[in-house]
Amino acid sequence: MQIVSCPSCGAEVQFKSHASVVAVCEYCRATVMKDADAVKDLGKMSSVLEDFTRIQIGTAGVLGGRNFTVVGRIQLKYSAGMWNEWFLMFDDAGTGWLGDSSGLYTATTEMEATGSLPAFDAIAPGQLYTINGQRFTASEKRVAQCIGGQGELPFRVGEGWQARVADFRAGGAFVTLDYSDGDVPALYNGVSVTLEDMNCQLLRDDEQIKASAGKYRGKLDALECPSCGTGIKYLPGVTTALVCPSCQAQLDAAGPKAQILAKGESVERVRTTIPLGSTAMIFNVQYQVIGAMVRTDDEGTAWTEYLLYNTRANFFWLVETSEGWSRSNVMTTWPQWLSTSSDRVELENATYNKLYDYPATVQWAAGAFNWRVAAGDVVHVFEFENGPTRLAAELTKEELTWSRSTKVSFDQLNAWFGNAMRADPLHKMPNEALPSTNVATKFLWWILGLNAIPLIFNFSGTFFYVVIAILAIYLPAKLFAPEKGKK
The missing domain is CATH 4.10.860 (DNA Excision Repair, Uvrb; Chain A)
Known part of the structure; x- marks a missing residue:
């Protein structure tokens, strides 16, 4: 460990890892860079938006038999959302990263690349690429801006620093190509993990999360829509992407004041079967409905999707269609899919046959989401079925995701939500006559x-x-x- 004095305020700044190049002073937010025997002040680093993550500086755990400690964080924002990257220091002096996005975690460590790697501009989600001799499907391609940081970091970073990254998956395997330093990317080998799998210690508890979540120079847990004045209540820190239920304006609540990203048309509230804000006790965990949206396919068939969240569990969706209800979870282990034209996929020694292939368009949305959503957004959906289980791939130019859904009976929903459930017809709009x-x-x-x-x-x-x-x-x-x- 190296201890230096902050050149801005004189406070003690610690460098626990020899690989750390900069550290953020916790007192004055100065970015302190080690330079031979001296230190330099690179300017102020913005505070991170305190979210609902359970991780903090000092969290410790075990990954692949190696003990680690979290020593730093950068917070990155892209066109559709934001996520955290936690810098890890292992006891054997190695380093790595823990990606933290919407309650899903991926641990990565740098590895040597063999053979050629694709150019950043040539990568398209859903396409297959060979990386270090293994075939991967491109899952995501992002250009993100650093909006805040804390602790120690292994490279010079500040406000405005840009990250260019692409993620790839094959079953449970995960790799990232980082083009932030130029056209030749750094290769990181990764794996999807959970905090429980890593036996994490010194995590933030619920009280700590509630006390700090949403603090960006003051707590922001209720606001008036800057476009129409409608009051909006939401869970601060869970997400910064909001949609006003009255005027459909897209809002960004990542700062002390909500900003209008795009104005929507003034519409009356859609009366959903499950109201926003409803809570449900599901498998002894209390979830809250924080967002809802109505989507339609190319034939005009409509369905409603409800986003549920708990501080100690991942996001998941309840989907309401004319055929009934289902519960949908994002998958971290992907099926084998040869191409977007393939009529089947393989997962865990089972074959899923293709049912549908259609564009899905957001018609209405309200509440908070873990990505930016607006009426008119379109994704291409591919659905596959094996018995009572369905797999769905959603593809855009920037991202491919897989989810697994199972049916839920209406009696089960009533047991979860109780009197909060409404008995109105599906997607009934307020101005529709019977x-x-x-x-x-x-x-x-x-x-x-x-x-x-x-x-x-x-x-x-x-x-x-x-x-x-x-x-x-x-x-x-x-x-x-x-x-x-x-x-």
């Missing part, structure tokens, strides 16, 4: 018109009784039908 009322109205007017034809030529007192009979049927239906905009 179909039965519309049909009855048209039918009665048709009867009235049919009876009026002969009366034009042979008017009699019977016309009065026909009108009275029709009004006796029509008026009660009209009076007791739901008003527009109400449910």
Whole structure:
């Protein structure tokens, strides 16, 4: 360990790892760089947005039989969201990284590359590439900006520093190509992990998380939409991507003030079966519905997806369709998929046959999400089935993800959510009149018109009784039908 004085404020700054090049002073936020026997002040580093991560500087664990300690962090933001990269120091003096994104963790260590590697601009998610003799599928391609940091880091980094990275997967294997320093990338070998698998110690508990989450020079846990003034409540630190339920404006809550990213059309709130903010006790863990969106396919079929979150568990989705409900989880072990034109995939010695292949478009969204979402967003979906289990690949120009879903009975949902569940029809919009009322109205007017034809030529007192009979049927239906905009 090397201890130096901060050239900005004089406070003690520690370098625990010999591989660390810079450290962020915890008192004045100065970025301190080691330079031979001296230190330099590279300027102030922005504070990280305190999120719901359980990891902190000092967290320790075991990875591949090697003990490690977390000594630093950088926070990166890209067009669709943000994530943390934690710098690890191993007891054997080695170093590595722990990626922390939406409750999913990937541990990586640098390795030597053999053979040629693809150019960054040539990488496309969903395509196959050979890296160190093994075939991988490109899963993600990001250009991200550093928005904050803390602790020790192995390279010079500051506000505005840009990372260019591409991730690749093959089953449970994971590699990253880092092009941040130029056209020749650094290669990192990785694996998907959990905090429990790594036997992590000194994690933040729920009270620490609640006390600090969302703090960016002050706690931000409720705000008014800068576009329309609607009050928005959300879990600070879980995500910075918000969608106003009233005007559909996209909001970024990563700073002390919410910023409008894009204005949406003013629309009335969609009445979802599960209201935003509802809580459910699922397998002895309390989850909260933090976001909801309605998507449609190319034939106009609509379904609703609800995002659920707990501080000690990963995000997952509840999907409501006209056929029923299902629970969907993001997969860390991917199936074998030869190409996007293949009609089957292999996973854990089982074959899944292709069911559907269609574009899915977001029609409406509200609440908080672990990526930036807006009406009009389109992904291409490939669905595969084996018995009661379905696998789905969602592909865009920047990312490919896989999820696994299983059916959930309505009785089970009622047991989870209780009285929070609504019994309204799927995707019923506030201004929709009941179909039965519309049909009855048209039918009665048709009867009235049919009876009026002969009366034009042979008017009699019977016309009065026909009108009275029709009004006796029509008026009660009209009076007791739901008003527009109400449910």
